[in-house]
Amino acid sequence: MKYSSDPESPYLFSCSEEGKYSCNNIQLEVDHKTGNSKIKFNQTKIYDIKNVLTLSGTISGQLQQDPSIVNIPASGRYDFTYQLSDNNQIIPIENSNFTQFHFTNHNIQEFTTSPLPSKGFLYVKAVNNIVDEVSFFSILLEGYGYAFWDRESKTNIQNISYNPINLTVTLNQFKFSSDGYPDLYLNGMTGP
Incomplete structure (x- = not known):
């Protein structure tokens, strides 16, 4: 004190x-x-x-809103892939379950899959139960490296959803674009 x-x-x-x-x-x-x-x-x-x-x-x-009760659901098995627009190969993401969880206040949740760059990782931030940021990194993406998206870009909003009950994120042709690089697409579901 x-x-x-x-x-x-x-x-x-x-x-x-x-x-x-x-x-x-x-x-x-x-x-x-x-x-x-x-x-x-x-x-x-x-x-x-x-x-x-x-x-x-x-x-x-007192809080302005009642606190959330967080129950981490049992671990599931998820299929999660990525693909570059200049290559038809669909690449599965190893260790696609969330391994790190951060809950801030009552309305911000952050999730990360394997934090090992060699395995690639996905970071998702949800605010008020809506996905606000997504980052993806894989060393297999030569030259591409790190991809970032946030809600302010007003793109992809219909291509991503978050279920706050089972803490899963679903991506459907979720697209990262970067000048000078092919588009990167994420597909599938991930969660605990």
Whole structure:
């Protein structure tokens, strides 16, 4: 915990988990269903280099939306491929299941398949249950390397969908374009 009554002040009041300046007499209450929270201070001492402050009282807060409950579904088997427009070969993506999950706030979900560049990887970011960004990388794409898409480009929107219940992403002829390179198409479904 850190405190300063003046943001310009060089004095920073704090306490720690243990030791001489431990944070005693603090009670934290969080309602995981609503996101409402409350911190109660009961003669809690915080310190700077020379001074001690004693806190008594309550700080409370609430979320604008109830928090999401995240249940990671059982792992599935997914078929996921890519293809370049100048080559008819359809290449399966190894390890196409999501292996990394990041949940920020109640409305941002990020997923990554194998983070190993040698295997190639797909990154998907969903905001408010709508896909907002997609990145793809494979060392097998000589010269192409890294492909990126975001919703602001207003392309491909009908070619991608996200199911927030089972955390799957479906791509249908999802196209990355880059000047000087053939178009890259992603097809299939991926998820946990």
